[in-house]
Amino acid sequence: MLKDQEIPKLFGKRLKEIRLQRKMSQGDIARTLGVHRSYISGIERGIRNPSLKNIERLARALNINPSELLKF
Template structure:
């Protein structure tokens, strides 16, 4: 799996685990909702700074957004 797609799948996975909408995540991360949507679909290549803001908004370590899933994530 491409790293950008992996990041997107992990963002979606952790966002849903927290019960957050894309809009809430975007607000908490200081981003546009459409940008979060693009990230989750794997069509944006975010900066390291953006990755950090997403992780902060999700309350997780940034490395979790780049780890391969254990047991598989649905993309």
């Protein structure tokens, strides 16, 4: 079973992996979501914990199903 503090780090790692596969920058994602680049950076480092709504928005920006972000 995953510990609570591991989940944000794994989510962030998965987000970064998919973002890089799509050759997108943190700034690209941030502009699409209307948030600051540091918010995306915080998610990728496991410091920020995105809401379900923002997970959906991230998935839309990456053109994937939200469940893809949770495959870790």
